[in-house]
Amino acid sequence: MKQFWITFFGSIFGVIVGSVLAVIVFTIMLFSLFASAMSSAEKEVALPVDGIVLELDLRTGRLDSPSSSPFAFSEPLSVVDVVRTLERAEADERVQGLFIRANEFGMSPATAEEIRTAITNFQASGRFVMTHAQGFEGTSLTGYYAVAASDEIWLQDTASFTPAGLAAEITFLGGLFDQFDAVPQFEQFYEYKNAANQYVETGLTEAHREAMTSYMTSIYDTAVASIADDRDQSVTDITGVFETAPHTAETAQEAGMIDRLGHVVEAREAALARAGAGSSAVSIYDYAQAPADFSSAPVIALIEGQGAIVTGSGAAGPFGGTDMIGGDAMSENILAAAEDSNVRAIVIRVDSGGGSAIASDQIWHAVIRAREAGKPVVISMANAAASGGYYLAAPADYIIAHATTITGSIGVLGGKVDLSGTYARLGLNTESVSVGGEYATAFSGQQSWTESQREAYRTQMEDIYEDFTSRVADGRDLPLERVLEIARGRVWTGAQALDLGLVDEIGGFRDAIGAAKELAGIAPEGEIRLRRYPEPLTGFEAFQQLFGVSADSAEAMARMNALMDLPEVQAAVEARQQMDARGVQLRSTAPQPR
Known part of the structure; x- marks a missing residue:
């Protein structure tokens, strides 16, 4: 009996202590968040008077536009803000160049394209761009595509150069639904509207494969042509490098994809030396926080x-x-x-x-x-x-x-998805009671469409498709x-x-x-x-x-x-x-x- 009360009160004491600790930890986190918010709001970065080399780290994923979260201040600059900040830097006589930490595994193609365009615009203002990669380890070419226009690309000598092309995967659930007697019921206009295929098919349809191959080939051709232009090589040469991947750092340098081998500290020192004596590295985030001059422009x-x-x-x-x-x-x-x-x-x-x-x-x-x-x-x-x-x-x-x-x-x-068969296998039974029109149960997940329900739904979709296409035409x-x-x-x-x-x-x-x-x-x-x-x-x-x-x-x-x-x-x-x-x-x- 004594042991019971010891255990009982010990458990209560443990719950109380745990709750108190949780509140303390949460309070500390809350006030840390408050301090971060205040420092972000009030932060004025003292920028060097001359010789600035901006640093952009592409290894961290970033949104295209700032997040709608109230705490977006803690996130990396969005792609749009990177572009805007570099444009602002083009008119700043203090800024001499840009030092980039390359993404090792790839990013979305359009993000890579936007970053590449920002780099070339920055260079056109008379400033240099140097990039260091601790390997291009992923098979995607997009991480390299983003920085190929750099004046110099450094690669850590023990790393690999692995870009080979582009790939995409889709998981099809049609076979899984079959295993559980679930019946997906979808209507789509038309054969290329493939979003529903992952639920109703077990693999790529001919139209689905055709469309994917077409747009992926277009993206690949765009990237290869741009890289060839950036590296002053032929499309054939660049394609040859990708088709024979992976490469060592040394063979990538021999192929002209890399300019110098070395560690990041050496590459950063080279960038600062190029900017001139007394130059300093400034993160692009800190530079972006500096207040802009007042303007009455449109x-x-x-x-x-x-x-x-x-x-x-x-x-x-x-x-x-x-x-x-x-x-x-x-x-x-x-x-x-x-x-x-x-x-x-x-x-x-x-x-x-x-x-x-x-x-x-x-x-x-x-x-x-x-x-x-x-x-x-x-x-x-x-x-x-x-x-x-x-x-x-x-x-x-x-x-x-x-x-x-x-x-x-x-x-x-x-x-x-009609789950009535799945529920039946589990011994569950759902019955519905409805009044009014037959369409009242059209979206029930426990029964299939009747013929008239499906026809009514398809008619509704057809109306929207007609609206969509006519509005595009107009x-x-x-x-x-x-x-x-x-x-x-x-x-x-x-x-x-x-x-x-x-x-x-x-x-x-x-x-x-x-x-x-x-x-x-x-x-x-x-x-x-x-x-x-x-x-x-x-x-x-x-x-x-x-x-x-x-x-x-x-x-x-x-x-x-x-x-x-x-x-x-x-x-x-x-x-x-x-x-x-x-x-x-x-x-x-x-x-x-x-």
Whole structure:
């Protein structure tokens, strides 16, 4: 009995001590976060008066645009902000060059293309770029593609040069569903709208393989041609290097892919020596935090959206989460910019494979309203602007894409998975009671479609497909017959889309700003102020937003967000969301080749 009470009270004491420690740790973390937010908000970096060499570390993944999380200040600069910061540095006499830590395993092709373009623009201002890699260890050529234009590329002599090409994988669940008597039921317009294939097929269809091979070949050809130009070699020579991968550091140097062998400290010393005596290395993040000079120049609005397109705000939780494009939020931002008398033009940066047809149409309407208000609208496509991402872009005055952007996918899909057979195998039985029309049970996951339900759903999708294609025809000033030929859900690269008339120009973010200036009647060399909609939160504002929830809720959400960040959880959630999406979807799941 004595031992029982010892154990009983010992357990209670352990729970109390554990709870107290958890509260203490959480409080410390909270105040550390507060201190970080305050230092981020108040930080003024004392930059050297001369001889600055900016440092850019590409080894850390970065979003295309700043995260909508209130604590985005702790993340690496977005791709857009890297481009803007380097452009600013081009006019700064203190900045002599750029030192890059190369990505070892690869990145999305369009991100690599945007970084490459930023490098070449920076060099055109008379500054040097030196890159060091601790190996190009991945088989993807994109990490090398991003930095191939550097004046010097260093490679650690014990590392490998492994880039061989591009690859992409798709997991098909059709066979798995068969094992559990689950019946996926999807409708798609048309054979190239492949997002549903992973649920209904066991492998690539002929159309699916054809489309993937086509756009991956286009991306590969673009990258190889650019690398050949950067390294002053022939396409044949560059292709030969990739086709005989992997290589040692020495053989990569002999092939002209690498300029010098050595460790990162030696490469950094060489960069500082090139910049001149007394030079200093400054991280591009710190340089970006330095306040910009006051300007009364004309305003161009920048509205950014990345992730799946959803109805509502699309806001991430107070502790972050996956970025989404909310139909309400993006359309409200577009309309706010259109109503601002100081705004001369609007640039919309899109990085999305699509999503909700309703939300995409809502944003499409906002673009139309902005143009009717007399504000030119330019679309800047990032890694992807496909399906719903292309839908919202179609009515713009001008569309600019990277050659390697994944776009198009003009098509519609939707459906459900009937799990009644799976439940029966487990001894479960779900019965429904409905009143009204037969369509009331159309989205039930416990029964298959009736013939009339399926026909009604397909008719609904057909209407949306007709709306989609007609709006592309109107927005792009193309004959509807031509749009119907190039639609059918097929994915294209930006380079292919240019030939098809789906985009107007191949270029990056700065090209989009240039197009907006031209449409707004601003001289090419004229200064502009780029104003984000909505305005980014300061560190203090982010902390205030955090305290909109209780400490208990904050702790629970922090744990939940940590769990949700796991890649296997995100993959499962994404798959479930796609299966459960009851609205018709304008979605493309074309994988980014790496």
